Amino acid sequence: xxILPILHALRRHRLTSLLLxxxxxxxxxxxxxxxxLIAARWTALRVDSGVDEASLAAIRLQGFDADxxxxxxxxxxxxxxxxxxxxxxxxxxxxxxxxxxxxxGITTDADGRHFAGxxxxxxxxxxxxxxxxxxxxxxxxxxxxxxxxxxxxxPDEASVQIPRVLARHLWPGEDPLGKTFWVGKRRFxxxxxxxxxxxxxxxxxxxxxxxxxxxVTGVPGPQFAGSYLLRAAPDALPRxxxxxxxxxxxxxxxxxxxxxxxxxxxxxxxxxxxxxxxMAGLLLxxxxxxxxxxxxxxxxxxxxxxxxxxxxxxxxxxxxATRRDIxxxxxxxxxIIVGAGVTLGLGLAVxxxxxxxxxxxxxxxxxxxxxxxxxxxxxxxxxxxxxxxARAAQVSPATATRSI
Amino acid sequence: xxxxxxxxxxxxxxxGPGLTALMVLAIAVGIGxxxxxxxxxxxxxxxPLPGRSAxxxxxxxxxDPSPHRADRAPLDMLDYRSAVDLWSAHRxxxxxxxxxxxxxxxxxxxxxSAEMAPMLSTTASFFAMFDVPFRYGGAWQTExxxxxxxxxxxxxxxxxxxxxxxxxxGRIVRLRDADVRIVGVLAPWRPSPLFYDVRAGRFSQGDTAxxxxxxxxxxxxxxxxxxxxxxNFLPFTCWASQPSPGHLQSxxxxxxxxxxxxxxxxxxxRYRQFLDDYAKQQQSLGRFVxxxxxxxxxxxxxxxxxxxxxxxxxxxxxxxxxxAVCLCNTIGLLLAKFLRRSxxxxxxxxxxxxxxxxxxxxxxxxxxxxxxxxxxxxxxxxAGLWLIRRQPAAYADLAHLDAGMLVFTFVLALxxxxxxxxxxxxxxxxxxxxxxxxxx
Numbered sequence: 006x007x008i009l010p011i012l013h014a015l016r017r018h019r020l021t022s023l024l025l026x027x028x029x030x031x032x033x034x035x036x037x038x039x040x041x042l043i044a045a046r047w048t049a050l051r052v053d054s055g056v057d058e059a060s061l062a063a064i065r066l067q068g069f070d071a072d073x074x075x076x077x078x079x080x081x082x083x084x085x086x087x088x089x090x091x092x093x094x095x096x097x098x099x100x101x102x103x104x105x106x107x108x109x110g111i112t113t114d115a116d117g118r119h120f121a122g123x124x125x126x127x128x129x130x131x132x133x134x135x136x137x138x139x140x141x142x143x144x145x146x147x148x149x150x151x152x153x154x155x156x157x158x159x160p161d162e163a164s165v166q167i168p169r170v171l172a173r174h175l176w177p178g179e180d181p182l183g184k185t186f187w188v189g190k191r192r193f194x195x196x197x198x199x200x201x202x203x204x205x206x207x208x209x210x211x212x213x214x215x216x217x218x219x220x221v222t223g224v225p226g227p228q229f230a231g232s233y234l235l236r237a238a239p240d241a242l243p244r245x246x247x248x249x250x251x252x253x254x255x256x257x258x259x260x261x262x263x264x265x266x267x268x269x270x271x272x273x274x275x276x277x278x279x280x281x282x283x284m285a286g287l288l289l290x291x292x293x294x295x296x297x298x299x300x301x302x303x304x305x306x307x308x309x310x311x312x313x314x315x316x317x318x319x320x321x322x323x324x325x326a327t328r329r330d331i332x333x334x335x336x337x338x339x340x341i342i343v344g345a346g347v348t349l350g351l352g353l354a355v356x357x358x359x360x361x362x363x364x365x366x367x368x369x370x371x372x373x374x375x376x377x378x379x380x381x382x383x384x385x386x387x388x389x390x391x392x393x394x395a396r397a398a399q400v401s402p403a404t405a406t407r408s409i
Numbered sequence: 410x411x412x413x414x415x416x417x418x419x420x421x422x423x424x425g426p427g428l429t430a431l432m433v434l435a436i437a438v439g440i441g442x443x444x445x446x447x448x449x450x451x452x453x454x455x456x457p458l459p460g461r462s463a464x465x466x467x468x469x470x471x472x473d474p475s476p477h478r479a480d481r482a483p484l485d486m487l488d489y490r491s492a493v494d495l496w497s498a499h500r501x502x503x504x505x506x507x508x509x510x511x512x513x514x515x516x517x518x519x520x521x522s523a524e525m526a527p528m529l530s531t532t533a534s535f536f537a538m539f540d541v542p543f544r545y546g547g548a549w550q551t552e553x554x555x556x557x558x559x560x561x562x563x564x565x566x567x568x569x570x571x572x573x574x575x576x577x578x579g580r581i582v583r584l585r586d587a588d589v590r591i592v593g594v595l596a597p598w599r600p601s602p603l604f605y606d607v608r609a610g611r612f613s614q615g616d617t618a619x620x621x622x623x624x625x626x627x628x629x630x631x632x633x634x635x636x637x638x639x640x641n642f643l644p645f646t647c648w649a650s651q652p653s654p655g656h657l658q659s660x661x662x663x664x665x666x667x668x669x670x671x672x673x674x675x676x677x678x679r680y681r682q683f684l685d686d687y688a689k690q691q692q693s694l695g696r697f698v699x700x701x702x703x704x705x706x707x708x709x710x711x712x713x714x715x716x717x718x719x720x721x722x723x724x725x726x727x728x729x730x731x732x733a734v735c736l737c738n739t740i741g742l743l744l745a746k747f748l749r750r751s752x753x754x755x756x757x758x759x760x761x762x763x764x765x766x767x768x769x770x771x772x773x774x775x776x777x778x779x780x781x782x783x784x785x786x787x788x789x790x791x792a793g794l795w796l797i798r799r800q801p802a803a804y805a806d807l808a809h810l811d812a813g814m815l816v817f818t819f820v821l822a823l824x825x826x827x828x829x830x831x832x833x834x835x836x837x838x839x840x841x842x843x844x845x846x847x848x849x
Contacts, residue, residue: 020836021744028737035730042723067525068513068585071640071655117475157654189650209616228654261513261525279801280618284720287796291442291727295734298435302738305431309745361726 011338018310025306026346029382032299033350034357037378039288041358041370046285049208050278052215054101055168055201057138058270059239060092062246063100064253065263066231074230077260081233084256090245092236095133096225098126098158099232102273103266105205106232107158108212109188113175117187121175123211125204126159128223129234134166136236137202139220142169144182144197147222151196155229159191163221166197170216193219206277242269299382300389303343307335307393318397319404328398335394336387343386347379354378411773418774425746429778432742436782436829439735440822441789446721446728448790448814449797452807453621454717457600458540462707465538466677468495468667470688471701475648483703485608486645489658491691492665496532500683501669502676505535506631507605508665510638514627515583516571526567526626528584529606530634536562536593538670539605544568546578546593549630557632562593567626584627587637598624601807602716604707605668608645610714617718621804680704718802736829739778743833747771754837755845764838771834772827779826783819790818 015022064085069077078096085094099106107126113119129137131149139146146166153160172181172195181195199220207215223229237245246269250262266273311318318331358370422429456462469483472491487495496506512528535541536548549560561582568577581588602620610617629637640655644662651660671677681704688700705713747754754767790810797808810818 020832021741024737024741024744028734028741031730031734031737035727035734039727067511068523157650161650191650209614211612211614258522261523263525276801280720283800287724288727291731294438294442295731298438298735298738301431301435302741305428305738305742306745309428309749312749357730361723 008337008341011334011341015338015341021306021309022342025303025342026349028299028302029343029346029386030350030353032295033347033378033382034353035295036292036382037351037354037370037374038357038361039292040374040378041368043285043288043292044371044374045368046281046288050281052203052207053201054203054207054270054274055137055139055199055216056101056270057236058101058274060236060242061100061137062235062237062242062269063103063266063273064233064235064246064249065103065266066233066253066257066260067263068261069231069259071227071230074227075225077257078225078230080257081253084252085233085235085249088245088249088252090237090241091249092238093132093136093234094236094249095136095234096130096229097133097137097232097234098128098223098229099205100234100270100273101203101205101207102270102277103205103232105210108204108210109159111186111188111193113184113186115187115192117189121186122213122217124171124217124219125206125210125212127202127218127220128155128159128229129220130225130229131222133234134220134222136234139166139202140200141166141197142200144195146197147220151222152224153222155223155226157228159188159221160223161190162192163194163223164196165193166199166202166220167195168199168202168216168218170201170214171218172198174214174217193221296385300385303339303386303389304393307339307390308396311335311393311397314397315400315404318400319402322400322402322404331398331400332394335390335397339386339390339394340383343383347382350382351375351379414770414773415777417770418777421746421750421774422777425749428742428746432739432746432778433781433785435735435738435742436779436822436826437785437789439732440782440786440818440825441793443725443728443732444786444790444814444818444821445793445797446724447817448794448810449721449804449808450717450725451814452601452809453721453804455601456708457602457604458707461540464670464672465707466501466669466671466680466704467707467710468669468680468684469703469705470495470684470691470697471699472663472691472697473648474698476698481699481701483701484646484663486663487665487667488661488663489665490696491687492667495667495684495687498683498687500680501671503534503538503670505532505538505605505668506665507531507535507668508631508634508642509606509625510634510642512584512627512634512638512641514567514571516580524570528627528629528634528638529625530629530631530638532631534670535605535628535668538668539600542596542598544594544596545576546591549592554630554632557636558630559587559589559633559637560592560630561589561633562595562628563591564595564624564626565597566623568594582627584629584637585641589629589633589637595624599807600624601804602711604711605666607711607714607716608666610716613715615715615719615722617714617716618720618802618804620714620716621802621807623803677704718804720802732825736825739826739829740832743775743778743830744836747833747837751837751840752845754840755842758840758842759846767840768834768838771837772830775826775830775834776823778830779823780819782826783822786822787815787818 082094108123110123111121113121131152134147151164153163176184184195186193202218203215204212204218470491471483472488473484492506508530510528511525513523514526515523532554533548533551544565553560577591580591603624607620642655642657644657644664647662649661657664671680684702688702691697692700794808798805
């Protein structure tokens, strides 16, 4: 099959061909970027929290005074421990996918000159570290002796565990064990390195990585009360949680249970990523609609071309072209047009990505999205042109003899 | 003549109904997608107080003494002492201090269990300054601010929950452990965004949907609220550790906002001078290290905080790229449609129609397609907004199509189709009559 005659014929439809090229280029640019955005959301929603989500639930209480905190903590622990199926109940300031309650900028020197970023603090009473099911990869887990009194939102000085990612950020290439970082005058000594522990709101705040968190062991007190971690067997968890909440309502009618945050961690995770899932769904919808519109455009124009060229197709058939030749002709023509559109579109995709990066906190478009999108569009073009081309192949050579 | 074109156009549309349907569909989908996002953009980026916002200002001074801050600018809120000093000077026509907290609420004379509700502690001018509508009663008196009177205004939603929506003025509501008399009940009120509480937008990574939440349920005089809910206040930020958490009057923290209303440029200039003088005076007293101040209008403050969520901005980009694809598509299909009828146009030209007449006829036909597409686009916009309302975002309930946007839907559809029709119509009007007649 010769390409030259096709190119020659295309020059007679310059305008329509160029429009189709432009449409495909635009569609290609949007598809690449939408695809990259979906992938980014998808990665965000699969973040590893580092804890045993399936066996954990959070309970949060509000509406009590700091003076009553000790009493509240004691009564909650006592009430929940009496519920059948509870493996453990411990005090912790927040949980992954719970509210952000203690984040602060840290420095790696005592004078506060070397600002190292904003991190989230988990303050857990003894027992909560084990309940979370965190994996220590170096150093040690907290002991009961590590627990420090909490005067404000975190202890004034404490031994802490930090995730690997944060350790590498703070002291690249060095052993983090034994190192110290500061929040103002407060000092924290690293004694353990964790596999993973995500911040309560991964991807949402000033923390540059989901794992920029710190685990501190604290002694419950007036400023460390009202938020609990319940552990039970995964299949029993929903029942155990609702039984615990019912028991608390009865035992302490005066405090208010923070319902949206008193749920199993799997549900908190679900709720936390709801908007990302919605956005991913919306983007998928846009992609589907875009593909549909593009395909319909190709079908429309190809049908028009077939109709317009009926006579010349007849002539070609009369002088010896097979049906297959005619079919091939339209397929190759489509391939050239869509190919040009895709080539232009990939450039446009990168340009659009750069433009979007200006207004939207977006990473650079990974190049791996480009080839599949281009191939997909070429395939779509071939599928769309199939019916019109088949119709063209059915044109009988006798057509050529009519109306000349 | 126009009626004749319409008639011709109608006939043209029915010729090749498949192609016409394709074009109508393409325009409808493009318009539906772009109008959905445009409506959301319009709702979220609008002026919450049209006509008033230019006279409302957010005042800031730099009370943070920390030397190592990268961006040397006033923090988003004020410390207690600066806020009260600035307010007590009464240098603005109207002014409102604001501080947020969450408070435990019970109706003392109703058998309901307690709930936690967002509370705004502010000063009496707040309601007049921000055009807050009342259903029953009204704002508290100016004396109540200084007297720490135990009075409150509640939202219509809370009035519904606690008192079933009846006039509850004069009834008692229990805030934490204090009995407070209700002096006013608000009418349903939903400013977009909740402008007076906007802050820290530039640290939110574009996730600003929460700026569009519903207003507070409880409003108390400034000092009354601080007294009742003492220990439950959260700072915006602190530059040193707080001696007693939750009790912030003397803490090295910022947690109070100050809004002022200034009628004209002279007053604005005078108020700026006042802020600068205050900062310098505090510096000489040793309380401030830096003398930076800032006074921004409401809209400047919203822009500064990037209030429109980046998800929404991204959706608009996508929608317009989508509309561009649909536009290309429509141009191509219109070209096909008109060129297919070259014979008809040739005949009309030969019979005496001018190029202009053919051009006009083609445009009328495109406009008809645009109108049909507009109807489809309108329906799709309604469907799109329904989808947005199901979105788990604080602004979801705001997404409705108003009259202006409805009209704009059709204007946009017409414009798109006319733009798409321009080139094909030009092509059609250029056909050489002789060539076409020969081929007939």
